[in-house]
Amino acid sequence: MYMKLNNKIKLLALDVDGTLFDNAGQIPEKNIRAIQKAQEAGVTVVVASGRDYDGVPHDQLKEVAMPYLITTNGAAVYRTADRICLDEHCLPAEKLLSIFEFILQREVYMTVFIDGHNYTPVSVYDYVWRLGLPEHIVNHFLEGRHELPDLLSYVKSGKAKIQKVTLNFIPAADGTFLHRDEIWNLLTACPDICVVDGGFHNIEFTAANVNKGLGLRFIAKELGISIEETMAVGDSGNDAEMLMAAGLGVAMGNASKEIKAISDVITLTNEECGVAHAIEKYIRWEMTPTSIGGEKQVSISGGSQSPI
Incomplete structure (x- = not known):
């Protein structure tokens, strides 16, 4: 340390x-x-x-x-x-078809990221209103999304270059999230993808080791x-x-x-x-005229693992 x-x-x-x-x-x-x-x-x-x-x-x-x-x-x-x-x-397209088929049969909001843009399958559009997310997150979804008419056809085309997929889940009455556990188990069993919790109870997956x-x-x-x-x-x-x-x-x-x-x-x-x-x-500084608080300082170093 x-x-x-x-x-x-x-x-x-x-x-x-x-x-x-x-x-x-x-x-x-x-x-x-x-x-x-x-x-x-x-x-x-x-x-x-x-x-x-x-x-x-x-x-x-x-x-x-x-x-x-x-x-x-x-x-x-x-x-x-x-x-x-x-x-x-990019994710291995040949591995995605069965995964997407499984997910699209369930009430899950999906975002697919392609070349720096985000796309949402039209069939899941309305789920965004049931996610219970903060307003600024929902607005982010709505402002940035592009229409993806047929995700499965896109994957089958052989031209799919998908950087990442994000799944957002609808909260259930018992405090859990609909279909989250079964989809997590499906994805983590696939050796060709990397699965993480991205916050707000979502699931994100990329190619393995990414x-x-x-x-x-x-x-x-x-x-x-x-x-x-x-x-x-x-x-x-x-x-x-x-x-x-x-x-x-x-x-x-x-x-x-x-x-x-x-x-x-x-x-x-x-x-x-x-x-x-x-x-x-x-971050250790050389002598600077002012710090954020307006005082001169020469260097800053840390301590143990505890809140600052």
């Missing part, structure tokens, strides 16, 4: 939902200022999201221009200057940065490999106990600007 806390961080990867965002789906000003400060100190900051390229909150990120985006849980890495996909790992950690390693290699000089912040199951791969893995205070257990340190919650606190505490 001492060595990890004394590595100079050169690359910082941030999850979006439940991490960079507050519960209203906004980036707190304190997080923005902290990111800007890290960038001014020479740290490359990137988003690492389960969202597709279009779903990343580009408008909110204008003040903290990021050169790369890790999207769809690491299935695709984009350069933001020209939207070029630098690295892509995860945000893969995207983090790719960008680090592109920039000539060692993995020990990276830091990642996240809260959900789809952040696990990234947090374990990073030189310093930081769990949000609102993260699950499983994510906290595999992380190196724990910051505050997303409602308490945990990203800003983590940047202030765990």
Whole structure:
């Protein structure tokens, strides 16, 4: 732990939902200022999201221009200057047909991610109103989705290049979610895909061995940065490999106990600007004129695995 806390961080990867965002789906000003400060100190900051390229909150990120985006849980890495996909790992189409047939026979909301865009089978459109999700999440679904008239025909065409699939489930009266367990069991039994809990009780799956950690390693290699000089912040199951791969893995205070257990340190919650606190505490600075609070500081180092 001492060595990890004394590595100079050169690359910082941030999850979006439940991490960079507050519960209203906004980036707190304190997080923005902290990111800007890290960038001014020479740290490359990137988003690492389960969202597709279009779903990343580009408008909110204008003040903290990021050169790369890790999207769809690491299935695709984009350069933001020209939207070029630098690295892509698609699901094996031949394995998807029987899976999709099984899911489409049940009341499950499905989003299919193709080349940075999200598509929803027309047959599941109305399920979005029964998911019980926060308003900003439902609005995100509605604003970004494209119509997919016939998912099965698309897969059979042989042209399917699917980066990721997200499944959202309708809550049941007993506190469980309709069909979630049986679909989880189906997917986890398939060796050709990687299945994670992406938050909001959903299920996300990509090609096997694809995860945000893969995207983090790719960008680090592109920039000539060692993995020990990276830091990642996240809260959900789809952040696990990234947090374990990073030189310093930081769990949000609102993260699950499983994510906290595999992380190196724990910051505050997303409602308490945990990203800003983590940047202030765990990124070592050279002498800077001012900190976020307006005071001079030479370096910042961390402590044990406890809230900041």
